[in-house]
Amino acid sequence: MSMWALPTCQAPHADPDTAGHTKITKIFITHLHGDHIFGLPGLLCTLSLQRSPDASVVPIDIYGPLGLRSFLWRSLELSHSQPLLPYAVHELVPTQDQCPAGEFRDFSGLDRGEALAQAPPGTVLHLDAETDSYLLLEDEELSVRAFRLFHRVPSFGFVLEEKPRPGKLKVHILQELGVPPGPLYGELKRGRAVELSSGVRVQPQDVLSLPVPGRKVCVLGDCSGPVGPGARRLCGQADLLVHEATLEDWGDGR
Amino acid sequence: MSMWALPTCQAPHADPDTAGHTKITKIFITHLHGDHIFGLPGLLCTLSLQRSPDASVVPIDIYGPLGLRSFLWRSLELSHSQPLLPYAVHELVPTQDQCPAGEFRDFSGLDRGEALAQAPPGTVLHLDAETDSYLLLEDEELSVRAFRLFHRVPSFGFVLEEKPRPGKLKVHILQELGVPPGPLYGELKRGRAVELSSGVRVQPQDVLSLPVPGRKVCVLGDCSGPVGPGARRLCGQADLLVHEATLEDWGDGR
Structure with missing residues (x-):
């Protein structure tokens, strides 16, 4: 799990130790390697148990690569954990150039068709060729976009960008x-x-004073570099950029 | 995860912190609730990374309820973790009276047929009506059997029984x-x-001195009681019995 948004619209949980977790309403998954997804079914079960009944109508939105919905649905279905918690999975369809040739696997057929009706709701997001990115959500206050990264399996980075806010009244x-x-x-x-x-x-x-510029936070998942111009276009002028610390090429021979 | 066998035939791993884990060759799963299975794919990945190459031919045998093989295979397949570690899943077919009516789900159709060829090897074990148990393994030194328990989802207990060993030479x-x-x-x-x-x-x-009697260890998974005569038959004269500590019936009204 790479990032999560903690909205302030829910009352804190009675147990202070778990107050942070119960506020999670959005989860962003960079790629499908086990150390990034295996904890997710358990987290959803924990959140489901911790939520107060009146808060249960707030669904959790999960964003990640294609295949994530099938993994979550099957894990929860098999463990009889369904459907304690309303959640939706929004899947990013990767392109084949996001991983080494021969490593790419097509998960587009997983649990479609007949099984689809039982699976949790969600959307399938394809790359927008014009911006070389995926628009995950946008409202009056902020937008979240994903962009492509190169890794052993397709990986994604995320950009959270606030919109400018009106200046103060004089x-x-x-x-x-x-x-x-x-x-x-x-x-x-x-x-x-x-x-x-x-x-x-x-x-x-x-x-009015001058508008307050929005802040931009960029988080890159595991990768050895960007794919396409999306990352550079989106991450310019970032207020905060979180990325891998990998060796430079000159260190290859050591 | 309820129990594991730690054979002594493998060299300890270089890292003393993980020496115990690398010795695991058998894993027993009592039932499919998330807190008992969600950690398993990650454990297999960790074991896979920790094993020395020459030890990789020792497969891990995993025993658990029907559906476990599909869960493990799909989790590892989706996370591109397959097939770093040789493993086999031996599935116990539960009976419908092992959980409340209406809660039973039939997982016999999961990933059979076409998908079966890609899935890890394993066996499907049906209840032996005569002994009311499942024989998981038996060799010259010990036998392991499972028996039926009642829970929100079908659950199983396990009995490890050593065979008598010859007495000491005088x-x-x-x-x-x-x-x-x-x-x-x-x-x-x-x-x-x-x-x-x-x-x-x-x-x-x-x-020869008198034969040394084998020891018997019984571990019951989550349950509210046994199903059928298997548990009582197998667990008699146990040297160690591990079971749930639940309230007696008289506490129901409190």
């Missing part, structure tokens, strides 16, 4: 202009012009 | 009889009569 200017505190403040904050009862029209740029 | 009697140390000692120890060059015939019972 209260002293609002007061000078005679804007009454309340809903009009909200309109201006959201970037919309307002008209006062006096007939004066106030533009948002008149009362 | 050396002072051998010397009195004029038996020369060497191969004749071995013959007598194996229970065969020998004839000396003097023409004297020596019977094994004349020179």
